Amino acid sequence: MIRQDSLHPLLLLDVVHILRSAGCVYAEDEAQLLTAAFGGAELEDMVSRRASGIPLEQLLGWAEFCGIRVTVGPGVFVPRRRTELLVEQAASLSIETVVDICCGSGAVGAALISGLPGIELHCTDVDPVALEFARINVESLGGQVHQGDLYAALPLNLRGNVDVVVANAPYVPTDEIGSMPSEARDHEPMVALDGGVDGLEVQRRVAADAPRWLVSGGHLLIETSAVQAPETESLVREAGFDTRVVRSDELDATVVLGTIPTRRH
Structure with missing residues (x-):
């Protein structure tokens, strides 16, 4: 005191x-x-x-992200500036319908719909605390929020009709959680940080199921680390995507972008 x-x-x-x-x-x-x-x-x-050690954003009640204020609070993952690369890459694509998987506070979805008004936005997460904030950030802009495990939370009528899936899924290997800054380790939900033994467990599931939900020529974008990028790209490619890695040294950010090959009739 x-x-x-x-x-x-x-x-x-x-x-x-x-x-x-x-x-x-x-x-x-x-x-x-x-x-x-x-x-x-x-x-x-x-x-x-x-x-x-409590994150500043949780105290203020908001975080600045992509030029907007995203409402956050205790026990919620604070959006990082590096994730702006994920938004920039998604916003450059042709979008009518977008799904934000592992949405947390809904920062990515809120930034996308703010910059691209009129798109259909669906956000999913398993964490009920995070979704309280996602509803504040997304529903006022016309987006929809669903609680559940990845795609299982989505309305079935979206299957095969989504243009873009964006995912800032947890990608820290379990054994590395202890070396994270205490702000994250002690004050953010473990479900938003822990990516399993190799850090890729959730990414692997996101990539494997994405083709069922995407239109022909649709896109999957996953934030990852520079070190993990080759493995993330490999698992996205194995799911049936053409892939490329986008890197921003300024943001210290890496995104793997996968595209479903256009189906021939």
């Missing part, structure tokens, strides 16, 4: 010092956001929580 005389409330410089001492790399920027959002005892409490 921060001890602060009530007659001398926390000032911006105080917050910067506390956050910097706690190891926050962007202490100045974070201090600006916290002091703008909170005051008095509430500010003191929020600074203490941030210094203890």
